[in-house]
Amino acid sequence: MTPSKNKQPRPWIRPLPERLVNKIAAGEVVERPASVVKELVENALDAGADRIEIIIEKSGAKQIKIVDNGCGIVEDQIEIAFSRHATSKISEFEDLDRITSYGFRGEALPSIASVSQLRMVSRPADAEVATEIVYEGGVLHSKQPVAAPPGTTLEVSNLFFNTPARRKFLKAESTEARHVSRVAMALALGRYWIGLTYSLNGRKVFSLSPGQTLGERVSALLAPGKKFIDVSGEMGPIRVEGFVGLPDMAQKNRNSQFIFINGRSIQSSQLAHAFALGYGELLPRGNFPIGALLLTIDPTEVDVNVHPAKTEVRLSRDREIHDTLYRLIKEGLRQDGLMPTLRMPDRTPGHSDTGSERSPRDWPSHKIPGIAQRAGGNTEFLDEIYKGVSPAAEAAPGVVRVDTATGEIMETEPSTAEPPSGSATSLDSLRLIGRFDDLYLLFQAGHELLVVDQHTAHERVLYEEMLKKMDNQGGTAQQLLLPVQVEFSPEQMIVFEEAREGLIHSGFGAEPFGGCTVRIEAVPSILSRKSPEKALRTVVDDIASLRKAGFDLTKAIAQSVACRSAVMAGDRLSDREAVGLVEQLRKCKNMYSCPHGRPTFIKLTRTDLDKQFGRG
Ligand SMILES: Nc1ncnc2c1ncn2[C@@H]1O[C@H](COP(=O)(O)OP(=O)(O)OP(=O)(O)O)[C@@H](O)[C@H]1O
């Protein structure tokens, strides 16, 4: 018999009324007045407006008014715009993977309308009259033709009037005003060529004319009259337009830091980290650089569908993008003569010697022990470096030729494989002139001195090779004569199970052998000088740390194997090895940094040195 306490009315499942759904959605999309400003101005921008006015009263709690000269909405579409999931911006499933508009969810207008009193007046240029529509807490109040110029005006009054809990949560007016102002500034910077005026509580905060350059706008908004440095450039997966402040303009908070991906202002601690890192030692501790960085990335590599507010994005090549941004900023500052090259900081991600604010929590390299120092020789890596590289075979047009007798790399023709010009460094026409402390290899390239870190450079080379091999599911394996067993902790066993397939692709032959025991039959040949047991244990531990730091599994495996097999500080390379290493490095997709983001080389120019010695 069923106990009587279960005799409750049978739950009845039914869809929620649309108004309630909109109000629930508003909880996510409309956090505060600033969110309304963001959504409405983004709509105006998506509508092609090039002049937009933002008028805010009582920090947005009383009224938010946005006037645009965009395409307007035709009369019979206006109500559709206020129904949930109605959008003109995407229509197909595939569109979600290549979003180029700000909006795509089709929920901002219905959400805002459901928690405010909203009036819209809209007129496409070819319509004779405008249409006015009024909503009260999501309920249609009136709709009528009115006279108005082309474009759209939105007035959102008494936000959260029908959600008292939310209204109570609004912070002091000054706090809300700060949020609104930041949003207005971000919109003005992200679309720096648009005319934008912003008035707050009866005071005109800024009035920016259309057609400005990014430099002009950054200066107008962040520090009028001050010099900003152009760090624009194109490298690998990204194009950056950016203007950044001098180190002495840095602030104690990130309020004047603006980072955009494809025009969208985003919050990203990783990119903010790259921004600061570019300044190296020039930035006093606890300070944050100011400026605006507009990154353009192939939209198929950016997932903006992470959160309804769209201020977070997922990047499929986040490490590479971080590294590239860092390099561009550093190079931009250096070219401006700001970066005294001999003091070149290189407090790069893997250097754990500072404990400064910028030593990032999100960098896994700290957690990888033994990355830098190991004494003792190691020549096996040579086999890897020289695999398939015969100097004679290099004499093809556009490819450098290595003279192994002199250690010189001679260019035959301009290489097509070079990174874009400008801030990029060529590794062509290099001549090995020495080595320092069995860690840094010194090369002369014209009037430049290149200092190559043999460990990070080798790590980069091995990492890219390993990724390629894993992609073809064929890391070269060294079979063991006698299989060995390794006993894992339960945590390690979980990591091993998750990584097993990838480990096999990297060259490990390993399978569970009951409980937490794993039987190893083969190891990647580049790791074969380690004991198989130790090799697998170390790699599994590295993978665990890298996974925690958010790395993709394949990359984590490749990073660990590369790091563990790379030549170390203290390993003495012959001339041929040194030249071979750089030759391999220049073929890498990203020759500038190791997979952890530390530089593979730095450059000192003749002028840099002359300056240091007071030669003009
Ligand atoms: N200022 C405007 N000018 C012209 N059309 C507009 C304007 N604002 C909104 N619209 C139209 O109304 C539709 C709905 O707007 P809404 O903001 O709700 O959704 P969305 O922008 O498509 O997506 P999201 O919810 O991601 O912002 C838009 O797709 C657009 O066609």
Ligand SMILES: [Mg+2]
């Ligand atoms: Mg929208």
